[in-house]
Amino acid sequence: MKLRTILAASTAVLTLAGGVSAETYKIGITQNNVGVDSYQTTYEKAFIAAAEANPDVEVVVLDAGGDVARQIAQMEDLIQQEVDAIIIWPTNGEAVIPAVRKAKQAGIPVIVTNSNIAEAGFDFVASFSGPDNITQGARSAEIMCDKFKEMGIENEAQIVQISGQPGYTTAIERAKGFEDRLPEVCPNVTLVETQPGDWNREKSQQVMEAFLVKYDDIDGVYAGDDNMGVGALNAAKAAGREGIIFVGATNFAVGYEAMQAGDYWGSIYQSPVDDAEAALQTALDVLNGEDVPFLNYFDTPKITQDNMGDYTKPVF
Secondary structure: OEEEEEEEOOEEEEEEEOOOOOOOEEEEEEEOOHHHOHHHHHHHHHHHHHHHOOOOEEEEEEEOOOOHHHHHHHHHHHHHOOOOEEEEOOOOOOOOHHHHHHHHHOOOOEEEEOOOOOHHHHHHOOEEEEOOHHHHHHHHHHHHHHHHHHHOOOOOOEEEEEEOOOOOHHHHHHHHHHHHHHHHHOOOOEEEEEEEOOOOHHHHHHHHHHHHHHOOOOOEEEEOOHHHHHHHHHHHHHHOOOOOEEEOOOOOHHHHHHHHOOOOOEEEOOOHHHHHHHHHHHHHHHHOOOOOOOEEEOOOOEEEOOOHHHOOOOOO
16 A cells, blocks of 8 residues: 655645555544644554555545644545545634534534544534543542642642643643542642643743742642643753652653653553544444444553553653
């Protein structure tokens, strides 16, 4: 099977095909923003590899580059191409609903991957494939609370939160899971402020720099992913602020390395390879008429300095 790159309307389209037969399914995917972090880059590579390994699949691989308008245009293009199914990694859970509805009306099943769309669009979706982000946020709160209890500061600790991209479902859900669970397990811990880091390490470092100036007492930082968490860690190191507990979600290689170094306490283990392969398989299962749950989650366990030896270093 060969990879063929087509440039059309300033959008890179990867079409994977090999001896297309009558039984071959043509599946389109429009991703959020492949270049923004290593998770999304690894996801795309894994998705392409999984498609190449399946002789009954032809895929059109698109990247919205974080642009909602571009993603909506890509959805409309895939509908025009009359693909058999569309996988969407939404740039914005609310804004893409009309485009998802159009696909449904055209008789094309839509599988949402990684980050769900808003609930108002659920009627137009065949299945969601990805992590349970609310559970991830809740588990991150438990990791942080357990550490505070070990340190004996669970009745006085103050923390800050660096969330992901505003309006992005994953960011909203991880923050909600954390904020709802924290007072249940550590009711006297105070979340003093939340600011977005937009999944970007450099921006998150700047956010943390501002927090460090504003607050003399910060005991913990919760970041929506390890890329942002390590940005916050870098700011604390530069400022000479020690003793802060850093907890993230989605364990990146940089987070794993920081845990090995003893600088970063814990995170949630999530594989972009599992994510990509699950999305493609979910689309195939839907097309084959199999009984697929609407919320098709894969597990994302806790990882800390205490148990990291049970997990391999992330490839992203």
